[in-house]
Amino acid sequence: MIISASTDYRAAAKRRLPPFLFHYLDGGSYAEHTLRRNVEDLADIALRQRVLNDMSELDLTTRFFDETLSIPLALSPVGLTGMYARRGEVQAAKAAESKGIPFTMSTVSVCPIEEVAPAIERPMWFQLYILKDRGFMRNVLERAKAAGVTTLIFTVDMPVPGSRYRDAHSGMSGPNAAARRVLQAMTHPHWAWNVGLRGKPHDLGNISTYRGNPTGLADYIGWLGENFDPSISWKELEWIREFWDGPMIIKGILDPDDARDAVSFGADGVVVSNHGGRQLDGTPSTARALPAIADAVKGQLKIIADSGVRTGLDVVRMLALGADCVMLGRAYIYALAVDGEAGVCNLLDLIEKEMRVAMVLTGARTIDDINADMLVRELKQAAR
Secondary structure, eight states: OOOSHHHHHHHHHHHHSOHHHHHHHHOOSTTOHHHHHHHHHHHTOOBOOOOSSOOOOOBOOEEETTEEESSSEEEOOOTTGGGTTTTHHHHHHHHHHHHTOOBEEOTTOSSOHHHHGGGOSSOOEEEEEOBSOHHHHHHHHHHHHHTTOOEEEEEOSOSSOOOOHHHHHHTSSSTTHHHHHHHHHHTOHHHIIIIIITTOOOBOHHHHHHHTSOOBHHHHHHHHHHHBOTTOOGGGGHHHHHHOOSOEEEEEEOSHHHHHHHHHHTOSEEEEOOGGGTSSTTSOOHHHHHHHHHHHHBTTBEEEEOSSOOSHHHHHHHHHTTOSEEEEOHHHHHHHHHHHHHHHHHHHHHHHHHHHHHHHHHTOOBGGGOSGGGBOHHHHHHHO
16 A cells, blocks of 8 residues: 555545545546556656755746746546535645645536636636537637636546446446445434535536536436447547637547647647546556657647646655646545635645655756656656
């Protein structure tokens, strides 16, 4: 087990959350090999320790498009965030703003865009899937623009849902799922009171706003299953590129050829990601896929990496492997489930401290100093 602050938050979240919610967040697809490799492979990345370099002055800020980030980190889009804490998207967005980093809202959030955007001053990012209902896609993009969203994250590695067997066992889906969820809530009174009762409405806010009627958890799996579009291609994205005049980032890239296609398409960035091990089990971990992609497209667009990130040291490792910025998903939701906005703020503070330690001990005074030269020799060669 990787010992970290997120490990402690994970254990606490497991105690606090009804099992159907914990395992929906914590699980992956099939036998969960990629889920485990994401963490293990990243933890195995060795960095060169350097000493006696006068590291009294560090600068962790970075420019990302037109934003200055206090650290090169953004909160990933996570579906149903508002089920993990009362109006969870609002709390997470406030925590990100207080830290000076972006919050990315999911298409399938509990809180709608119109609730989250006014709660913060910093413009947020928004994540979108290709869905069969193109009317919904246009509607939500127009609403995102009106709310001041600056950056669009387009998730392309989910033309069909992955086979997530934990969900059927936990009560998220499968026979008698609704009754099982009610029983689980009754045995987790803190969640039942704070989120189950006081955190309503529990619907998919962005979808409900479009449809004009509540789309609750019972409809979640069915609606998504009917609307994911396996016919997705680069051509399907052209109208969105024309419509969206801000940065557009393609999320779910694992192959250098797909990264080159993103450059040809005109994307402003890619997220090197296997969806946190929740889609195709057996794909490379992000840590293994990232160096080849960086070698193929570094400098032609922004490279973000996610999946397996649990610590500030992991952030430094991803940057050394070729990322310009890193996204944090499960780790911040564990903290959110335990202590809301304060939990996320605490986790982000700890990640920054861990980054500072790693930078001092590798001789990196600025974020630009974190590169492949920090990797031990065999990894440096592989990254090239």
